[in-house]
Amino acid sequence: MNTSEIFLLAMLLIFAVPYLFWRLLKTDYFAPLVVVQIIMGVILGPGVMGNLFPDYHKFVFNPDVVKTLNGVSMWGVILFVMLAGVELDLKKTWQYRRESMTTAGLSLGMPLLFGCGAALLLLNYQGWIGAKAAPWQFLIGTGMACAVTALPVLVMLLEKLEILRQPMGQRLLRYASLDDVAIWGVLALLMLDWERVGRQAGFLAAFAILTFAYRRLMVRLNKNDRWAVALIWLIACSFGADWAGLHFMVGAFLAGVVMDADWFGQEALDAMFKNVLLILMPVFFLSTGLRTKWDMGGYSVFFVAGLLLLASVGGKLAAAHMAGKILKWKEGEASIIGWLLQSKGLIEIVFANILLDKQIITSETFTALLLMAVGSTMLTIPLVHPKLHRAQNRGLVGQAS
Numbered sequence: 038m039n040t041s042e043i044f045l046l047a048m049l050l051i052f053a054v055p056y057l058f059w060r061l062l063k064t065d066y067f068a069p070l071v072v073v074q075i076i077m078g079v080i081l082g083p084g085v086m087g088n089l090f091p092d093y094h095k096f097v098f099n100p101d102v103v104k105t106l107n108g109v110s111m112w113g114v115i116l117f118v119m120l121a122g123v124e125l126d127l128k129k130t131w132q133y134r135r136e137s138m139t140t141a142g143l144s145l146g147m148p149l150l151f152g153c154g155a156a157l158l159l160l161n162y163q164g165w166i167g168a169k170a171a172p173w174q175f176l177i178g179t180g181m182a183c184a185v186t187a188l189p190v191l192v193m194l195l196e197k198l199e200i201l202r203q204p205m206g207q208r209l210l211r212y213a214s215l216d217d218v219a220i221w222g223v224l225a226l227l228m229l230d231w232e233r234v235g236r237q238a239g240f241l242a243a244f245a246i247l248t249f250a251y252r253r254l255m256v257r258l259n260k261n262d263r264w265a266v267a268l269i270w271l272i273a274c275s276f277g278a279d280w281a282g283l284h285f286m287v288g289a290f291l292a293g294v295v296m297d298a299d300w301f302g303q304e305a306l307d308a309m310f311k312n313v314l315l316i317l318m319p320v321f322f323l324s325t326g327l328r329t330k331w332d333m334g335g336y337s338v339f340f341v342a343g344l345l346l347l348a349s350v351g352g353k354l355a356a357a358h359m360a361g362k363i364l365k366w367k368e369g370e371a372s373i374i375g376w377l378l379q380s381k382g383l384i385e386i387v388f389a390n391i392l393l394d395k396q397i398i399t400s401e402t403f404t405a406l407l408l409m410a411v412g413s414t415m416l417t418i419p420l421v422h423p424k425l426h427r428a429q430n431r432g433l434v435g436q437a438s
Contacts, residue, residue: 040101047097047106050081051323067419069193074319075386075411078326084404098327110324113317114387115289119271120310121217121384122293123301124192133211140360141215144378145184147359148352152183155348159341159402169396174227178392181223182406183349186213187384187414194380194417198425205370209377217384221290224391225283240281244274248295255300263300284391325386328393328403338401342408349413353379369428373421380417381410 038046055077059070068076080086087094098106156179159165166175191213195201251270255263271292278288298306357375360366366374389406392398398406 044102044105047102051319068415072414074322078322082326106324110321114321115275116313118286118289119293122290123296123298137211141212143356143360145216145219147356148184148349149180151348151352152180155344165402167396167398174397178397182388185385186216186378187381190380225287236281240277338405341405345409346412350379373424376421379413381413385410
């Protein structure tokens with residue numbers, strides 16, 4: 038077979054295997070298609086298929102095919118991160134700032150603290166901290182990976198639970214939006230390269246100035262032109278951030294944050310989001326799976342993944358119950374909010390990919406974080422659904438915030 042044929046064979050595996058598994062086994066209740074695609078990315082990677090069928094794995098995922106897949110994956114994740122930035126509604130967050138900032142601050146701070154504690158334990162063992170990481174970068178990076186709430190995944194879960202447009206759903210979006218901003222801000226600080234600090238300052242200054250001109254231009258364009266200009270803006274911001282040493286995903290997120298959803302229409306944005314998830318992100322999941330590794334010390338990554346999962350879930354639940362006491366939430370609200378905010382999924386994987394690219398974490402730590410993200414997302418619906426049902430029977434969810 039030539040490279041084109043092998044590439045298409047790899048694409049067939051990427052799209053067919055997760056879909057058939059999801060559809061035939063009816064896993065939607067505990068593992069939506071997105072989660073199945075992430076899991077299949079891991080299974081198709083070197084940790085499972087690479088060990089079971091090494092010759093076949095090397096044939097299908099040869100260097101030329103992997104390079105092509107990485108290119109498709111890179112473009113898909115840039116679009117995805119931009120759309121995550123567009124989703125943020127900072128105006129509404131400001132309107133409910135006391136409640137939002139209290140909850141978001143605790144739901145970020147507590148799992149960050151727990152995650153840093155777990156990372157501190159890992160520093161005592163070789164093979165977990167990346168080759169170019171200072172200890173503080175490893176601690177904060179791992180802690181933030183535990184603190185992430187995946188806003189796009191949260192939107193999908195809220196839609197599935199049919200509370201996205203209800204007050205409870207809108208509150209959760211506000212909390213997660215604030216956390217998203219903080220997470221990308223911390224990531225930018227982690228990526229600071231003192232040898233390139235001039236470039237980074239120059240990029241941020243240019244971004245601030247050009248944002249003003251870009252926003253004025255966009256309001257004068259028709260909808261079709263807005264999409265084209267938005268993509269040019271996205272690529273320019275991603276390139277600028279990567280050139281400055283911040284990582285292209287930081288630039289993609291910044292590009293999306295300064296866009297208004299009203300420019301495109303919510304219906305068009307929802308369609309774009311679904312198409313990116315359907316067409317491009319499965320390739321990203323496979324590319325992510327190809328980076329998983331657990332040959333260091335056998336399967337110790339599963340123990341580390343469990344430790345990180347405990348830190349992540351425990352931190353979010355503790356934070357929600359603290360916020361509930363401070364803000365005097367009704368009975369049952371804290372548990373629902375805590376479980377929904379701990380869902381990780383895509384953003385945590387994106388975050389971990391950046392840490393791996395910058396050698397802040399090793400492949401083993403990346404694999405543990407990936408398993409933690411999958412586990413936390415799979416726990417959400419089965420644990421929240423009965424709690425939500427009881428709350429709806431008491432009239433809790435439908436009440437205004």
